[in-house]
Amino acid sequence: MFKFKLRFSIIIFLVFIAFTIIGTLSHEYGHVLVAKFLGYNTHLSYSSMSYKEKGYYEDAEVKEIFSIVDLYHHEINNNLPFKEKKRFNTLKHSLEKKYKLNFKHIFWIALGGPLQTILTSLIGLCILFYRKTSTKHKLKFLDWLAILLACFISREVYNTFGALVSKFINKERFFTGDEFEISRYLELNQWVIPIITALIGACVMYYILFNVVPKAYRFSFIVSGFLGGISGFVFWNNFLGPIVLP
Structure with a gap:
């Protein structure tokens, strides 16, 4: 039952590294596509995306505040005094008034x-x-490819599990993940959508592992896939990602 197939395991390990990166980027592209559809300028980073109204980056005040941030990012991040602090706050308030948040758009982009x-x-x-x-x-080959695509939903399980760990170990109360934002927009407890998507993800993974992956390969697939997913996450977010998509 627990026979480990080395060659198969190495392949699955490497494939999961690749698919973790692909899954991360495709997830962010889901946000990007919705934001672009709504008319925003977008920027894709290795583990996130940002969006602003058209013309935002050409705004003289935006350019000025960016130049201040470049000079005093340490002081700003740590709430320390700096020479241009008064001007920085003036620009910040001005831009907040000029580019008001559209909460419906935030919801749809988060949902993407x-x-x-x-x-x-x-x-x-x-x-x-x-x-x-x-x-x-x-x-x-097509069956294995379909299995890997179906496993994308494991992201929902990992994210919710990670948030639960942070809640009980680090005593965190506020979470910024997409599912949490969607819950808050719908005026639900912030855990409702994450738990629902995690349960759906868990059901899908159970079906894949125990009804699709052959028993002879199951143990190797689970272990190698788990380790490959973690390795892919660490490799992309700490090494390759910041270089390729800073």
Whole structure:
């Protein structure tokens, strides 16, 4: 039952590293596509995206406040006094009035990431159902690809589990993940949407692991996939990502 297939495990480990990076970027592109559809200028970073109204980056006040931030970012981040602090605060208040937040847009843009992740997983599941893939059949390349796509939803499980750990260990109370923002916008307890998506993700992963992945490969797939996912996250967020997409 717990036989470890070395060659298969190495392949799955490397594939999960790659798909963790792909999953992270595709998730952010979900936000980007919605923001662009709503008319915003967007910027994609290695683990996040930002969006501003058109013309924002050409605004003279924006350029000025950016130049101040470049000079005094340490003082600003640590709330220390600095020479241009009065001017900085004036510009900040001016820009806040000029570029007011549209909370409906914030909601739809926040929704874009999780929707992309869930839809990708759904595509994988549809392929598996269409091909009637199960542990009784020898899996082809397309079956394994569909499994990997379906596993995208594991992000929902990991994120919620990570937030729960932070809640109980670090005593955090406010979380900024997409699902938490969606819950707050809908005037629900911030944990409602994360828990729902995590439960859906857990059900999908259970189905994949125990109804699709062959028993002979299951242990190797779980261990290698888990380690590959963590390695991919660390490698992308701490090494490659900041270089490629700062």
